Amino acid sequence: MANTPQSKKRARQIERRTDVNKARRSRIRTYIRKVEEAIASGNADAAALALKTAQPELMRGVTKGVVHKNTASRKISRLAARVKALSAN
Known part of the structure; x- marks a missing residue:
């Protein structure tokens, strides 16, 4: 456990940042899931729109x-390829 005042403060800061990062990661996963659900439904327009909204969130x-x-680049690339294949059909 933290002993010095500095290490105690760092522990508090890390705890706060962890919550923020967890929320952001969850948000990114949600956007990716929306794209995958649109692809699974077979709706090319919805998938393209979902991808367009997911890209900035991933890069953020x-x-x-x-x-x-x-x-992030790999995920965007793979999703884009799947959306493109869906719209080609």
């Missing part, structure tokens, strides 16, 4: 340090 997670840049 990158700037806030919640998700790695390459991870």
Whole structure:
């Protein structure tokens, strides 16, 4: 357990940041799930719209340090490919 005043403060700060990061990560997952549900329903327009709203949210997670840049890019790329394949049919 933290002993010095500095380490006690850092523990409090980490606790607050953890809550913020957890909420942001959950929000990102929700947006991704909405895209996947739209793809599963077979609605190309809804899937494209969901992807368009999910992209900025994912990249915001990158700037806030919640998700790695390459991870976000990979997820966006794979979702975009699935949406494109859906609209091609």
